[in-house]
Amino acid sequence: MDFGKLVEPDNGGAHRRRSLSRVVSHLHWLLRQRLSAxxxxxxxxxxxxxxxxxxxxxxxxxxxxxxxxxxxxxxxxxxxxxxxxxxxxxxxxxxxxxxxxxxxxxxxxxxxxxxxxxxxxxxxxxxxxxxxxxxxxxxxxxxxxxxxxxxxxxxxxxxxxxxxxxxxxxxxxxxxxxxxxxxxxxxxxxxxxxxxxxxxxxxxxxxxxxxxxxxxxxxxxxxxMARGEAPDPLPENGAREIATANRAFNQMVTDLKRIETDRALILAGISHDLRTPLTRMQLEVEMADLSQEAREGMQSDISQMDAIISQFLDFAKPAEATNFTMLNLSELMQDLTARASRLPDMKINAQIDPNIHVVGNPVDLKRVLNNLVENGRRYGRTPDSDLLELDIKCKIESGEGGKRAVLEVADHGVGVPESEIQQLKKPFTRLDAARSQANGAGLGLAIVDRVVARHGGEFILTNRAGGGFLVRIILPGAKVKKADK
Structure with missing residues (x-):
């Protein structure tokens, strides 16, 4: 008789007990959810x-x-x-x-x-x-x-x-x-x-x-509406009280859309009108008899104002689906990582699958990628360090509607409180005091959200496992095409 087999632990039995324990825990959780409902x-x-x-x-x-x-x-x-x-x-x-x-x-x-x-x-x-x-x-x-x-x-x-x-x-x-x-x-x-x-x-x-x-x-x-989405109109029939409430809600949604459109037009008009005086101020600074330090300070302020105006114009830009074309998303991501890698205080970890193509506007998608890198450069630096480390990924996943292109940009900073993540999608939102002192109008992620919505995609914000902030963009209708020889 092999006595070694008698003292061998029953790993299969332990595995079954762990599996049973997980099943019981899951059923207990489901029961609590049902009772709570x-x-x-x-x-x-x-x-x-x-x-x-x-x-x-x-x-x-x-x-x-x-x-x-x-x-x-x-x-x-x-x-x-x-x-x-x-x-x-x-x-x-x-x-x-x-x-x-x-x-x-x-x-x-x-x-x-x-x-x-x-x-x-x-x-x-x-x-x-x-x-x-x-x-x-x-x-x-x-x-x-x-x-x-x-x-x-x-x-x-x-x-x-x-x-x-x-x-x-x-x-x-x-x-x-x-x-x-x-x-x-x-x-x-x-x-x-x-x-x-x-x-x-x-x-x-x-x-x-x-x-x-x-x-x-x-x-x-x-x-x-709280998530920033446009809800479908509610039916205005049925009981009088319910029809009145639905009619009032539909009117409120229409009014909010009109206010949003008017605000975008006002921003676009003001931003366009401010460009001319800013250009004139830039020329006057160049020609003025100023010290080098004063000239550089004024030029920096003017550049900052010009960047804010550019954000206003990008935010107010209407959707133009007629400009959509089949583009090589992998090349856009590679150009982005190449330009970002040349910055002195930035480290890029890129994993980009080749020849991923999607239908979209190349100018808008470049703006999206630049905004994500700029957002990480301002707010995602590694704690106790001036270095910005970004993980950039581009890959294809299979979903319910077919293949989708998935873009991920993650930093190694301190992240964002979970209760405030969704607020970042709203225009003119900057959460803490440090961010309120940063350059910009708080439109970076709002512009990204709007552009991704135009492309029929998903814009997901979450904290990165291990610390930091993760931005995930999912674009539908992705294809893999071989590079032209």
Whole structure:
């Protein structure tokens, strides 16, 4: 025997236990998510409220029916028992003694009625108390006589036993099957009540969904606006209150779009008008009798103002899909990394797959890439260092709509607080004091977001694992073409 195998650890069993633990943890997480949705969701709150009201109403209705039906049911059962006993007694009294055996057999086989002589040594057990049983027995005893006795078992045989006399000394037991005395109408009522309750709950689901669906649409549209997206118009039909709310929301979206368009036109007009005086100031500085230090300072200020005006013009530039063409994205990225690598304080780690082509505007995409590098140069420097290290990647991934080009630009800086990342897409946004002192108007990433949206792509901002900030751009319709020889 190989004793080494006896002490070998069961790695397969440990792996199965870990897998089972992960599955249980995942199921526990799903259960908590579902319970959280049940607690917080308006749909489920409304549904459970309606279900509670329906359940209480049905319970009250059933209790009322049983309460008011109890007396008639008791009287009917007592009359049935009395009638059976009286008819059986009359049949026995008026039948010939020789025919009584055959009569007893017919009563037992056809009617389920059994007749036994009552003996003094019979062991009779009382009936189990039930709903309305005491009232029923009292009514039967009133009609048959006070000497009438009842039993649930006689000599170990179960049933409904009632005594009667044919003559003064001739006493018998009459035994009925309990099934003959059970009234089935109550169970039928419970069945119908269950069906009515299920239909009511189904109606409650439909009503709750019709109430909450417009609210869910409005909530999703508001969330889309908060993410900077343009929501689809909400339907303006249906209930008056909901139609009014949707109409007001659609009007607000239209007004915001118009305000955004007007602001872009104003920015473009002001920026264009400022270019001429800036050019004149640049010439005057060149010709003025100034010291070299003063001239360089004024030229730097003018260049900064010109850069801000360029950002305004880029932000206000309208979409022009007619200028889209098939371009080599890999070459654009390689040119970008080559120019960025020549800067003295920058280190570029590039992973660019060759011959990736997309449909787009080459000027706009160059502007996007330059803005990302400039954004990293200003805000993404490595802590305790003047060096900027950028990881630039360009690759192809397969998605639901086909192949997509994925661009990634990541720095090794301090990153951005998670709660404020999405704010960076908004125009004129700079988060901290250090950024507010930087050159620019806070339009860099807003311009990137707008250009990527024109190209039908996705613009994703997140913090880089290990520290830093990561910008991810996904452009649809990517292809790999061989380079022309």
């Amino acid at each position: 049940l607690k917080s969701g308006l749909f489920w709150r409304t549904f459970f409220l309606i279900a509670f009201i329906i359940t209480v109403s049905m319970a009250a209705w059933i209790a009322s029916v049983r309460f008011f039906d109890r007396a008639p049911q008791t009287e009917e059962l007592a009359a049935r028992i009395t009638s059976i006993v009286e008819i059986t007694r009359a049949a026995l009294m008026h039948s010939a003694p020789a025919m009584r055996t055959e009569l007893l057999f017919d009563l037992s086989s056809k009617e389920g009625i059994r007749i036994y002589p009552l003996e003094k040594n019979d062991k009779a057990e009382p009936l189990l108390d039930g709903a309305g049983l005491a009232e029923t027995l009292l009514l039967v005893q009133t009609q048959l006589g006070p000497e009438t006795r009842f039993a649930g078992k006689v000599n170990g045989v179960g049933g409904f036993w009632v005594s009667f006399k044919i003559e003064d000394d001739d006493e018998y037991w009459l035994m009925l099957e309990r099934t003959r005395l059970v009234r089935g109408v109550g169970w039928q009522w419970l069945g119908w009540a269950g069906i009515v309750m299920l239909l009511s709950l189904l109606g409650g689901v439909i009503i709750t969904r019709r109430i909450n669906l417009p609210l869910a649409r409005l909530t999703n549209s508001i969330r889309a």
